[in-house]
Amino acid sequence: MIIHLTTKTDWETAQLLGEYRAASLESQGFIHCSTAEQILGVANSFYQGVPDLILLWLDPARVKADVRWEAPIHPSASPADATPEENExxxxxxxxxxxxxxxxxxxxxxxxxxxxxxxxxxx
Known part of the structure; x- marks a missing residue:
């Protein structure tokens, strides 16, 4: 399983649209996800004080889009800013x-x- 952290409002919008699109898909070209072992660190680094959060538990085999395992990229950075060798x-x-x-x-x-x-x- 992989996990995506989002708000209830964004999930409700996805249900109306028939698919989920995070803001990072437009700004960075992909949607950030985590494993169960990584999610607490992500939440405490980027989501403290954000209300109404939910976790979407995804089966990567069911995801139709390409799923890639990559070095972490700060949400405000671009994929070109990644340094994979530091975080393999x-x-x-x-x-x-x-x-x-x-x-x-x-x-x-x-x-x-x-x-x-x-x-x-x-x-």
Whole structure:
């Protein structure tokens, strides 16, 4: 399984459109995803204070777009800014196209603890 972190509002929009398109698909050319082992670090680095988050659990075999395991790229950077040699042991799944809704096998609410820190992937 791979995981994409998003808001309830963005997921509701995807259901209306028939596919999920993150803002990063337009700005960077792909949708950021993580593994279960990586998601807490991502959430605590980039999503503290963001309300109504959910996790989309994706079966990579069902994703119609190309899924590539690559070095992490900061959400505000471009793929050209990546330095793969520095992070070869910590690759992240990137989806190069919209996510077809039938690739989402589970959706879970994702909330931080009282202090704002994300500590649990499943509550």
């Amino acid at each position: 042991s910590n690759l992240f799944p990137h989806i190069y196209g919209p996510i077809n809704l039938d690739a989402v096998v589970e959706i879970t609410a994702f909330h931080p603890d009282q202090d704002g820190v994300f500590r649990h992937v499943r509550s």
